[in-house]
Amino acid sequence: VPRSLTLTEVAELAGGRVEGDPERRVDAVRALASAGPGDLAFVTAERFRGAAEASVAGALLVPPSLADVDRDRVVCADPGLGIVAVLERLYPEPRPAAGVHSTAVVAATATVHPEASVGPLAVVGERTVLEARVAVHAGAVLGDDCRVGEGSTLHPRVVLYPRTVLGRDVIVHAGAVVGSDGFGYATGPSGPVKVPQVGCVIVEDRVEIGANTAIDRATLEATRIGADSKLDNLVQVGHNVELGPACIVCGQAGVAGSTRLGRGVVLGGQAGVADHLEIGDRVQIAAASAALQSLGADQVVAGIPAVEIRQWRRQTSGIARLGQMLRRLRALEKTLEAEEERHGDDP
Amino acid sequence: VPRSLTLTEVAELAGGRVEGDPERRVDAVRALASAGPGDLAFVTAERFRGAAEASVAGALLVPPSLADVDRDRVVCADPGLGIVAVLERLYPEPRPAAGVHSTAVVAATATVHPEASVGPLAVVGERTVLEARVAVHAGAVLGDDCRVGEGSTLHPRVVLYPRTVLGRDVIVHAGAVVGSDGFGYATGPSGPVKVPQVGCVIVEDRVEIGANTAIDRATLEATRIGADSKLDNLVQVGHNVELGPACIVCGQAGVAGSTRLGRGVVLGGQAGVADHLEIGDRVQIAAASAALQSLGADQVVAGIPAVEIRQWRRQTSGIARLGQMLRRLRALEKTLEAEEERHGDDP
Amino acid sequence: VPRSLTLTEVAELAGGRVEGDPERRVDAVRALASAGPGDLAFVTAERFRGAAEASVAGALLVPPSLADVDRDRVVCADPGLGIVAVLERLYPEPRPAAGVHSTAVVAATATVHPEASVGPLAVVGERTVLEARVAVHAGAVLGDDCRVGEGSTLHPRVVLYPRTVLGRDVIVHAGAVVGSDGFGYATGPSGPVKVPQVGCVIVEDRVEIGANTAIDRATLEATRIGADSKLDNLVQVGHNVELGPACIVCGQAGVAGSTRLGRGVVLGGQAGVADHLEIGDRVQIAAASAALQSLGADQVVAGIPAVEIRQWRRQTSGIARLGQMLRRLRALEKTLEAEEERHGDDP
Numbered sequence A, B, C: 001v002p003r004s005l006t007l008t009e010v011a012e013l014a015g016g017r018v019e020g021d022p023e024r025r026v027d028a029v030r031a032l033a034s035a036g037p038g039d040l041a042f043v044t045a046e047r048f049r050g051a052a053e054a055s056v057a058g059a060l061l062v063p064p065s066l067a068d069v070d071r072d073r074v075v076c077a078d079p080g081l082g083i084v085a086v087l088e089r090l091y092p093e094p095r096p097a098a099g100v101h102s103t104a105v106v107a108a109t110a111t112v113h114p115e116a117s118v119g120p121l122a123v124v125g126e127r128t129v130l131e132a133r134v135a136v137h138a139g140a141v142l143g144d145d146c147r148v149g150e151g152s153t154l155h156p157r158v159v160l161y162p163r164t165v166l167g168r169d170v171i172v173h174a175g176a177v178v179g180s181d182g183f184g185y186a187t188g189p190s191g192p193v194k195v196p197q198v199g200c201v202i203v204e205d206r207v208e209i210g211a212n213t214a215i216d217r218a219t220l221e222a223t224r225i226g227a228d229s230k231l232d233n234l235v236q237v238g239h240n241v242e243l244g245p246a247c248i249v250c251g252q253a254g255v256a257g258s259t260r261l262g263r264g265v266v267l268g269g270q271a272g273v274a275d276h277l278e279i280g281d282r283v284q285i286a287a288a289s290a291a292l293q294s295l296g297a298d299q300v301v302a303g304i305p306a307v308e309i310r311q312w313r314r315q316t317s318g319i320a321r322l323g324q325m326l327r328r329l330r331a332l333e334k335t336l337e338a339e340e341e342r343h344g345d346d347p
Helices: A007-014 A046-054 A079-090 A309-320 A322-345 B007-014 B046-054 B079-090 B309-320 B322-345 C007-014 C046-054 C079-090 C309-320 C322-345
Strands: A016-019 A039-042 A059-062 A073-076 A177-180 A185-188 A191-194 A200-203 A214-216 A222-225 A300-302 B016-019 B039-042 B059-062 B073-076 B177-180 B185-188 B191-194 B200-203 B214-216 B222-225 B300-302 C016-019 C039-042 C059-062 C073-076 C177-180 C185-188 C191-194 C200-203 C214-216 C222-225 C300-302
Touching: A007 A016, A007 A059, A007 A073, A007 A079, A039 A079, A059 A079, A073 A079, A079 C185, A079 C191, A177 A200, A185 B079, A191 B079, A200 A214, A214 A222, A300 A309, A309 A322, A309 B309, A309 B322, A309 C309, A322 B322, A322 C309, A322 C322, B007 B016, B007 B059, B007 B073, B007 B079, B039 B079, B059 B079, B073 B079, B177 B200, B185 C079, B191 C079, B200 B214, B214 B222, B300 B309, B309 B322, B309 C309, B309 C322, B322 C322, C007 C016, C007 C059, C007 C073, C007 C079, C039 C079, C059 C079, C073 C079, C177 C200, C200 C214, C214 C222, C300 C309, C309 C322
Parallel strands: A039 A059, A059 A073, A177 A214, A200 A222, B039 B059, B059 B073, B177 B214, B200 B222, C039 C059, C059 C073, C177 C214, C200 C222
Antiparallel strands: A016 A073, A185 A191, B016 B073, B185 B191, C016 C073, C185 C191
């Protein structure tokens, strides 16, 4: 099905206005460097003006600061946001057909909505409920007593342990594991003793969970991923953790057991948060940093252990000058020694 | 099957004594904050006295230091350990029925004990042996020539590469991969050349391996995970590594190739250990730290590179004072310059 | 099939010469410490001379510096490279039989070469092409419109998202996910808004991808893994990343979105590279380090943030001396105060 859009249609989708030929058609969105005459490219900031002017893209989606660029164009407040609806129209995600594939293994007591889809070789456990428009892709394994809300997508080979609850429009990427046993051991007379993890994981609406990410279920209650939170690939979430809504957790970051993150917290790639902490709303923890203490709202921190980011920058530049400091210290010592000797000569 | 326990039964399971009504029944274990009148909550330390007193839990499992709390209660030496048997009784893990699911693919030369269970869409390779009470869950793939000891559990989508050996009562969580090729390359004239990895992985009794963890097989001999060791999610274990018994490896930690860890070593979350090192018994490496040198027994280290933890604390506080040190250094330099000038005036 | 080799054959395979009995037979390659009279062991460097002499291996593969060791031996320029062909001969990797297993689910529009193999319970999507000698192992899931080049191997439970392209002789280990959605969100009025990721992943010839590694597809164009690059386990590659040829990425390392690595770049274990950077040819980033800025060719860096490695060593030793520096600073201050007081007494 070939699709294309006029710039008038692009402007409607992106929430902008056309400058130039409103009837020009684009049939693909490409990067500035690779776009050709039939393509739309988008530019997010003034600093890409040179690249935009050098591009041979047929049309551009630009911010107001680039409204004057000499090309058929659509001007909108935020091209990074405006492009979303354009991409959705030009590249519709194929939804699998409703129904259960003949090779899937669905328990007799499971409830699969007639508009839900269960792909080949997927497994759905006892009493598990799939609501309307749920898509369970090939090879996913859902344990007993799970619930998956309307419109949610489980990519190939996702595993939900028993009792996992997903809200609406949740996306779980391939290989992610939700609800695995928390890492809890008591100290027995002859080594570590496993503490049964009898809680669950609750994933709220519109959460996205990356490939091969692991989220442990709670010891007693619920590990909770708040609505609109987005977790990247290979993220680790320990048992009893609560992520406030709209958190962003970048690749390979980890949150240790029983820690609570507020609303809109951002963890950079490979960042870590220690266990049993409280991280306030909108805190940002830089990539490759580790928060080892609780943090009040709105702090921006970096380093291991993480400190306020300006302090971290000062520390970093201080460390870079350590050699120089040591030399200056030695110079002072010598000067003083020389003085002492001179004074020693004094009568 | 509804279950409940009297406090007398709780005391027997936990190894403690009842204070208050021995006939009081509890049917669930909940966290202090969410427990209601029908629930048991447990308290591990004196510092939770306030929370314990504020809780409306019907009964408490407490340590001797809280023996006086005003509630029907069971007092035991270590509630964190005592609760284990209570949880096991109230929340028995359902074991899958023995037998091979009709959709599993089991090689003709494999040996599956009649009391073992192979779930839907699992694959068991040639000559692989599953001993009594082994549970292979849905979608797990066991290569050729593996052996899985009595009572071990492989959660959904675990992969064992050929020749992997698991001991008794091993638990492998969903998505974990055991026995993948070690990361070994020689330098050829036109780029890296793969060195065949012809060894295996041996996992000893009672080991637990977390979700999406990866353990590479040895180049020639065996990568070995010692008995009672517990590995959390997303852990990386390189080829030829040997983990002594009873090691604790927290989430996203990694051990590079050919390194040996002694007995009871603890790696915090995201900790790393470089290759070809010897890490002594009971060494503890803090979260977000990296051991780049071998370590003698009983050391507790932190930082990148990891140093003795008190030294790391001093370094950390020293780094925090770098700005101040620099100011003091400048002040000294000025003072001395001023003196020099004054002395310069001297006859 | 028992196999053994004479030392003459070993010398031919390894590209070396026999010293001692050319008819001596070896039937296994073992580590120095465990090899017995029927085994070959290999020694890569002069510093293992003691271990080589102590070994009871029947024969040794040694470098020229150990040509004089008293044992039947093969001397070759690089035993670490020479052993490769010997291992390949003694331990041939069994290739699965060609053909599609009866339990695999292959789309009617897929093209499977008659010499390709699709294992049990694997899934191959619409219009996907498997070339000659491709091996898709049990439980792997290939989406629609993928292409897998000649001789490539997909281990159990690999997932390729739609439109993924693999070159020739690529190896993808169990649980790896290639082509998952890039982590891209615009800021909407009520929280993060998912940006459709309509690009793909292109993996070039002879790449090896480790267990449970995740590679995201590009937003618009292609995430690209250059020929001969080797990625270890649990590696994260963000969207739009380009890895030059022959890169080595060790376990748990990560490359954030839109960063480009040149030819032959090496990332140590748990290393990270921030987004939108240019990393020059042959750059080496040490384990547990994080590159937060672009780097010119041939740099060797370490630390967080990563700096030139000699500078990092100086910083590290400087940090270790911070306590001592502080004490020296105090001593100077006291000396000066004492002087000031004395001068204060001066007329």
